[in-house]
Amino acid sequence: MGAILQEYEARLRALREVTLREPSLDEVLFDGFDAWERLLTFKLAPRLAGEGCLIVAVAGGTNTGKSTVFNALLGRAISPVSPYGAYTRRTLVAANAFRKSQCLEPGKLLPDPFIPRPWNGVDPSDVNSETTPAMTVFVALHDALPDRMAVLDTPDIDSVVTTNWELAKTIREAGDILVAVLTAQKYADKCVVDFFRQALRDGRLVVPVINLVEDTAQGREVARRQVSDFVEHMLADTSDSLDAAARQAVRDGPVFVLNARSQVELGNERRANSGVLPCPAALDDERATLMSYLASVDAVAIKNKILADSLKHFAERGAAFLERADGVHAAVRTCIRRIEEMAHAAATRYEPRPGREVVTVVYDFIQQHGRWPDRMLGAVTAQVLKIPGRLIKGFRGILTLVPKLNLGTSGPYSENQFGAEHRRKIEEIVHALYGDGLSAAKALRAQSPEAAKVLEEGLTRLDPTSVATAIAEETLNTAAYIGPYRTYAFQELESRWGDRAFRWKVRIFYDLGLLGSWAGVLVLLWVKGWAPGLPLSEILASFSVPVAQHAVTHGAMYLWGDKLAGLIDRWQTVQRAALEQAILTRLAYPALGTLRDVNAAFEEHLNRIKELNGQCQECSSAKS
Amino acid sequence: MQLGEIIERLNQFASEDAAWGPLAGALPDLRRRIEWLRGQYERIPSPLVVLLFGGTGTGKSTLLNALAGAPIAETGEMRPTTGKPTVYQPPGIPEEFGPAAYIEDARLDNLILIDTPDTDSVRTEHSEMVVSLLTRADVVIFCGTQQKYANEKSIALLRPIMNERKIVLVQTHADANPDIQDDWKARMIEEGFEIERAFRVSALEAFEAKTQRRPEGAFAAEFAVLDEYIKRKLPPVRRSVKEQNLSGAVMNTVDALTRSLEGKRSALEALNDRLAKIEAEIAQRCFEQLQRQVLDEPHVWVVALAEAVSERAFGLIGALFRLLHGLRMLPSRITRTLSPAGLLRKNRDSNLFPAGPAPFRSGETREIGCCPYFSAASFSGEHAEAAAHLAREGFEMSPLDQWEKDFVEEMDGHLARYLEPARRRLTRSAKVLTRWTLPAFELLWLGPFLFTAGFPIYRYYAGLVRHMEVVLPEASFLSRSLGMLACIVFIELLLYSCLVRWTGRALRRRAMRYLQRGFETSGFGFAAARFEVERALGKVAELERVREAIES
Numbered sequence A: 001m002g003a004i005l006q007e008y009e010a011r012l013r014a015l016r017e018v019t020l021r022e023p024s025l026d027e028v029l030f031d032g033f034d035a036w037e038r039l040l041t042f043k044l045a046p047r048l049a050g051e052g053c054l055i056v057a058v059a060g061g062t063n064t065g066k067s068t069v070f071n072a073l074l075g076r077a078i079s080p081v082s083p084y085g086a087y088t089r090r091t092l093v094a095a096n097a098f099r100k101s102q103c104l105e106p107g108k109l110l111p112d113p114f115i116p117r118p119w120n121g122v123d124p125s126d127v128n129s130e131t132t133p134a135m136t137v138f139v140a141l142h143d144a145l146p147d148r149m150a151v152l153d154t155p156d157i158d159s160v161v162t163t164n165w166e167l168a169k170t171i172r173e174a175g176d177i178l179v180a181v182l183t184a185q186k187y188a189d190k191c192v193v194d195f196f197r198q199a200l201r202d203g204r205l206v207v208p209v210i211n212l213v214e215d216t217a218q219g220r221e222v223a224r225r226q227v228s229d230f231v232e233h234m235l236a237d238t239s240d241s242l243d244a245a246a247r248q249a250v251r252d253g254p255v256f257v258l259n260a261r262s263q264v265e266l267g268n269e270r271r272a273n274s275g276v277l278p279c280p281a282a283l284d285d286e287r288a289t290l291m292s293y294l295a296s297v298d299a300v301a302i303k304n305k306i307l308a309d310s311l312k313h314f315a316e317r318g319a320a321f322l323e324r325a326d327g328v329h330a331a332v333r334t335c336i337r338r339i340e341e342m343a344h345a346a347a348t349r350y351e352p353r354p355g356r357e358v359v360t361v362v363y364d365f366i367q368q369h370g371r372w373p374d375r376m377l378g379a380v381t382a383q384v385l386k387i388p389g390r391l392i393k394g395f396r397g398i399l400t401l402v403p404k405l406n407l408g409t410s411g412p413y414s415e416n417q418f419g420a421e422h423r424r425k426i427e428e429i430v431h432a433l434y435g436d437g438l439s440a441a442k443a444l445r446a447q448s449p450e451a452a453k454v455l456e457e458g459l460t461r462l463d464p465t466s467v468a469t470a471i472a473e474e475t476l477n478t479a480a481y482i483g484p485y486r487t488y489a490f491q492e493l494e495s496r497w498g499d500r501a502f503r504w505k506v507r508i509f510y511d512l513g514l515l516g517s518w519a520g521v522l523v524l525l526w527v528k529g530w531a532p533g534l535p536l537s538e539i540l541a542s543f544s545v546p547v548a549q550h551a552v553t554h555g556a557m558y559l560w561g562d563k564l565a566g567l568i569d570r571w572q573t574v575q576r577a578a579l580e581q582a583i584l585t586r587l588a589y590p591a592l593g594t595l596r597d598v599n600a601a602f603e604e605h606l607n608r609i610k611e612l613n614g615q616c617q618e619c620s621s622a623k624s
Numbered sequence B: 001m002q003l004g005e006i007i008e009r010l011n012q013f014a015s016e017d018a019a020w021g022p023l024a025g026a027l028p029d030l031r032r033r034i035e036w037l038r039g040q041y042e043r044i045p046s047p048l049v050v051l052l053f054g055g056t057g058t059g060k061s062t063l064l065n066a067l068a069g070a071p072i073a074e075t076g077e078m079r080p081t082t083g084k085p086t087v088y089q090p091p092g093i094p095e096e097f098g099p100a101a102y103i104e105d106a107r108l109d110n111l112i113l114i115d116t117p118d119t120d121s122v123r124t125e126h127s128e129m130v131v132s133l134l135t136r137a138d139v140v141i142f143c144g145t146q147q148k149y150a151n152e153k154s155i156a157l158l159r160p161i162m163n164e165r166k167i168v169l170v171q172t173h174a175d176a177n178p179d180i181q182d183d184w185k186a187r188m189i190e191e192g193f194e195i196e197r198a199f200r201v202s203a204l205e206a207f208e209a210k211t212q213r214r215p216e217g218a219f220a221a222e223f224a225v226l227d228e229y230i231k232r233k234l235p236p237v238r239r240s241v242k243e244q245n246l247s248g249a250v251m252n253t254v255d256a257l258t259r260s261l262e263g264k265r266s267a268l269e270a271l272n273d274r275l276a277k278i279e280a281e282i283a284q285r286c287f288e289q290l291q292r293q294v295l296d297e298p299h300v301w302v303v304a305l306a307e308a309v310s311e312r313a314f315g316l317i318g319a320l321f322r323l324l325h326g327l328r329m330l331p332s333r334i335t336r337t338l339s340p341a342g343l344l345r346k347n348r349d350s351n352l353f354p355a356g357p358a359p360f361r362s363g364e365t366r367e368i369g370c371c372p373y374f375s376a377a378s379f380s381g382e383h384a385e386a387a388a389h390l391a392r393e394g395f396e397m398s399p400l401d402q403w404e405k406d407f408v409e410e411m412d413g414h415l416a417r418y419l420e421p422a423r424r425r426l427t428r429s430a431k432v433l434t435r436w437t438l439p440a441f442e443l444l445w446l447g448p449f450l451f452t453a454g455f456p457i458y459r460y461y462a463g464l465v466r467h468m469e470v471v472l473p474e475a476s477f478l479s480r481s482l483g484m485l486a487c488i489v490f491i492e493l494l495l496y497s498c499l500v501r502w503t504g505r506a507l508r509r510r511a512m513r514y515l516q517r518g519f520e521t522s523g524f525g526f527a528a529a530r531f532e533v534e535r536a537l538g539k540v541a542e543l544e545r546v547r548e549a550i551e552s
Helices: A002-019 A023-030 A034-047 A066-074 A097-104 A124-128 A162-174 A190-201 A217-235 A244-252 A281-296 A299-349 A357-369 A372-398 A415-444 A449-461 A464-475 A482-497 A500-528 A536-565 A569-592 A594-623 B003-015 B021-042 B060-068 B124-134 B152-161 B181-191 B203-210 B220-233 B235-262 B264-295 B298-312 B315-338 B340-344 B376-392 B400-461 B475-520 B527-551
Strands: A054-060 A091-095 A115-118 A136-141 A149-153 A177-182 A205-210 B048-054 B086-089 B101-104 B111-115 B139-144 B166-171 B195-200
Touching (some): A002 A023, A002 A034, A002 A594, A023 A299, A023 A594, A034 A162, A034 A299, A054 A066, A054 A162, A054 A299, A066 A091, A066 A149, A066 A281, A097 A115, A097 A136, A177 A190, A190 A205, A190 A217, A205 A217, A205 A281, A217 A244, A299 A449, A299 A569, A299 A594, A357 A372, A372 A500, A415 A449, A415 A464, A449 A569, A449 A594, A464 A569, A464 B376, A482 A500, A500 A536, A569 A594, B003 B021, B048 B152, B060 B086, B060 B111, B060 B139, B060 B220, B124 B152, B152 B181, B166 B181, B166 B235, B181 B195, B195 B220, B203 B220, B220 B235, B235 B264, B235 B527, B264 B376, B264 B475, B264 B527, B298 B315, B298 B475, B376 B400, B376 B527, B400 B475, B400 B527
Parallel strands (some): A054 A177, A091 A136, A115 A136, B048 B111, B048 B139, B166 B195
Antiparallel strands (some): A091 A149, B086 B111
């Protein structure tokens, strides 16, 4: 059991460490589960062995006289008191010599996070000092206490000093018996009632003590009625964790009516922090009964009950927590997936085209790998292919009156042009993705406002322009974009060149088709004879056919040549993968920020925590 | 500035809808708040509302009873006692505080005392009731005891309305507890509240003394001061109390608004700069492209001018010019007609200066003359960049196609502004060249012609020659003078052509200058976005001004 809880705690702590980096997410995940987490840290994990020592914690609202009751219980003025509210800010524990030495050993009797310090020799104002570390526990020696009991004085649970609340809550988890110090004014306060209700749920024994009661029969009567009112308030909404018998036991529990006034008020200020407390006679009886009641409680049974109840409560709450964690995890995962999908979609939109480079690649390849007929054919076609371009160029040179047709393709297609064009494309894709990401974050708000906020903030932190530039740089990381394409195209051609059908396809598509019509024209002319009688119009007309065919083929090759031969696919895949990678590392991951860590932590721990929680559940049902 | 004016200014500030996310997000709250401010402003002359406020068991009801001198509110020892507010008000006032016990008393002068339920008990609906009552309160009498003065729950309710209500601290149960007024006051001031007065009374003692159940106790004098303070001192100064509350509220409102918007100013300015930069980039690219395709081709202008001139030309030089022009244009006409572009072109007559509608259309490339040029889609990269930056700062802008439409419209406008005057100038130049310059040229060859033709006739009539045979000049004279004439005509034609050519080039330079100047100073589809950014900046500045007005 101990090992399970230890692992549970370790994993929970690891999870929390990650989520704490994103406070809003942490809040939605752990909101309402602080007590549950504290239960693990302060009670279950370290105290499982069961020391047989009851921790009695005196708790209550500010200025109800907790410290005074604490002093009254011990019969000695140990804890300093003040008429002003929220005076006690740090915890004080009284124990006998044996238990004191245990207390001073961290993790032995008091859970690890507490820092024990011996009380003697300490300036009493340290209890009230904010500079003392919050988790400090001052350990005072009180020999009159039995071995089986240590008494704690705690800060308040309702004042403006909210750090006191936190401290009181940790003490609540660490304690076994809670002495609830009430007054006529405070027994129905929400803070107070909620505080003790939680303690009841966790299986603690709550002993209501009403203080500052008028010492008359009527006063006592009213006080008892008020306490029963308090008990009812406290028992409201606890049916889920307490059965009817337990609720009845709480109702039937003893009630103590005190009128413990501080020494200050009793005019004994000088002896405030030392010596024996002068106790009013009427109060002394009640005090003695309270002490004897506390002493009579069966420590082992209480301990076991608390452990079983705590475990049960813990496992139940754990299940609720895991359900919520599942929700958060799902939201975070959706968020990440959505962004990754968008990055992928954006990368798919990118269509890198090598342009007319594809034509030269095929002829270059044929020159290198083809046999002599292919090489010859290829060389001739390459030259023939250039004829229309040259004609147009020459024509244009003569007729300067025709404005230049700037189709953006007729000039030599340089690496620079290629790079600039693709850079613009990539930047546009990234900018559009950035805007889409923001709107996706807005759409995610409905599902998980926190995750959406993290994403939105992450995106806002990034400067779209610089990110786009960086991504373009990274994708086109080399000056030679066409170089890699040629390599891939060559590989592709090589792998398919052995295929006869492919070879013929290339021959027909790239060479024979073009040369065929020229040959046809030549044959036609040869048949008709180079006679001077041959009309010029006929010669021109027969030439126009291959010229038109060249124009069409040239255009088709430029537009679809790469696709037809399937030469571009691998290159495109590689380019797209590079772009996707760049988008992920430069845009998506920085924007997602901690969400990814949180997701990783969830993936790592959540399932194991579920298992552990299941084991806890089994354990607690076995115990009860 | 008066409070009312400031509230109206705030109202004006909030009345316009905003496309800027942070401001749009703050607007609904702000409007509700202004509504409340106006209500409070209108209530300035009405009676002062004093709220008895505090945790359960602090003796609010008892204090009200003691102030009224009669058991009008229920008191008791079981907590929480009061579940419904008790409104103690002068007669003849409407019941404005919802479900409550209304008790009228003619002794009250311009004062409404309200006993509220508690702030901290297990009955959470009580504190909700208190919150709603607090919206109407002018003065909050914060009741506390030694046990309850530092309660987080009560102070948490007051924190959001810090400096918007006058707060008076009253330590009750004075007879049972030591004095904690100083500590209380110090804590409240530390929290940021302004505390003017604090009292320490025993309400129960005072109530019982008033109802003659027991003699006056030790705290009677202090209670009398409190009683006097609430009933006599506060109502006459209610205007100033309420005004002070209101100005605190206005200040808080503006502060909250400033907090949420202030940090964005530099970001907005950066965005504005960025948009300007993107726009300048687009302008530069448009201009470069236009220059490359239209303006850098002087012959286009020369041809256009020559066309216009030859339409109007007359006389010998004019006829020769037309002939020459036709000859020069012949190959280009042929290629134009035979070229694929010429064959495919729908409107064959379109030239550099179409008189028709705007030349830009979204998504397609239309041509001016034979120059293909950019489309709106070629700037989608820049638009996407601008959209990304706008979205980053929280502007909810129109989608991209709207931008493209805007861009096309604005570009159309620019080109119309450039093309129209250019066409007009071209026509004007053509007119000048034909009406004024051409006659001079015609006269220049007419003189020698007349001389050549007239000299033999003059000689005959002057009797210098007698016989008709000799009237005709010698062949040498005729050929020489006709040769001279041809030379003169040739030179004139050359000069005239050069003049036309030179004018065409000058026209081009001028048009280019105008266009460049126009592009430098105009927008390209960003008008709406920049307007919104400017408006957001204006709002931030306006807020600053309101703030200054309040402070002064």
